[in-house]
Amino acid sequence: MIGYRVTKAQLESLIEAESPGWLQKAALRTAGFRQKNCYEESSTIWSDVKAVFMCLQGDCKCAYCERKLESIDFGKIEQDVEHFRPKGRIRAWRLPKALKELGIKATAVPDEDRGYFLLPYHPFNYSAACKPCNTLLKKDYFPIAGEYDLTGDDPAQLHVKERPLLVCPVGDFDDAPEDLIRFYGVSPQAVAQGGYDRERALVTIEFFKLDDEAKRKNLLRERAIVIIALYPQLEKLADGATGGAKVEAQQLVDGFTSPKSAHTNCARSFSDLFRKNRAEAKAVCDRAFQLIISIS
Ligand SMILES: [Zn+2]
Known part of the structure; x- marks a missing residue:
């Protein structure tokens, strides 16, 4: 997971360019929900x-x-518009025993038959997520450590009050995911040694099953492939490649660690490890290779 930093004004400008008039329609709908005191509509426009x-x-x-x-033309069907804060209702996410034993606590969900009814059309409440992450895992869950406020209409303000246990990837008000979660090999890990930052990193990893070798084995396999592809390029650069070989290796490293590549956080974490400890990076790469072999 990495962050996509964007201000509200920048995001609104992108939205207006994509769908002129959408923001106005969204504001009208939100005004209607405010009047009814709940989220209710017969059709939606976030797609x-x-x-x-x-x-x-x-x-x-x-x-x-x-x-x-897949890219825009064919990819829309395999991505959902994910609502970070659930719009219609909030279900209680069962905190796994292992996280409870670490002392992590989630606030009890409010006993109300509604969700964040003023946020179904707030651009900072959106991201695009794959079907497993959104439809199967995120659902209507929203674990927090602070105090629920379903009447909130500003995600930045709610962030402070609610202390979400999940990390928001889009916007300019949450911590950058890479400051909270980095990778050791194919496995995501919390950066902080304690406190709220560690808790939300661990909850996010567990919630989206980002380190679940059984349930998301292809996710881990993809990360292993990135490491195996990256390692020889880092080696070439470290060994003083020159000319065309150096240019090519650098282009590949830049490509794998770019925000546009799959598993950027994993690739960047591995590159950092290589720079710090080449022998350890080699051992991690060997384990990535073994992972590919073992689950092929
Ligand atoms: Zn996903």
Whole structure:
């Protein structure tokens, strides 16, 4: 997971360019929900701006698992517009025992038959996510450590009050995901040694099953392929490649670590490890190779 930094004004400008008049329609709908005091409508218009988020997120990557999905024309069908805060209701996410044992606590969900009814059309409540991350895993869950406020209409303000246990990938008000989660080999890990930053990193990893070798084996396999492809290029550069070989190796390293590539966070973490400890990076690469062999 990496962050896609964008201001509200920048995001609104992209939305207006993609679907002129959408923001006005969205504001009207939100005013209607405010009057009714709940979210209720017979049709939705957020799919009209799905392409904005697909483009923003590294040219069609899932916001959470960083899998690269098909580009705009054919990719819309395999991406959902994900609502970070659930619009219609909030279900209680069962905190796994292992996280409970670390002392992590999630606030009890409010006993209300509604969700964040003022946020179904807030651009900062959107990302584009793959079907497994959104439809199967995210659902209507939204674990937090602070205090729920379903009447909130500003994600930046809510962020402070609610202390979400999931990391928001799009916007300019949350921590950058890479400051919270980095990779060791194919496995995501919390950066912070304690506190809220560590808790939300661990919850995000567990929530989206980002380190689940059984349930998301192809996700881990893809990361292993990135490491195996990256290692020889890093080696060439470290060994003083010159001329065309150096240019080619650098282009490949830049490509794998670009926000537009799949599993950027994993690739960047591995590159950092290589620079710090080449022998350890070699051992990690060997394990990535073994992973490919073992699950092929
Ligand atoms: Zn995903």
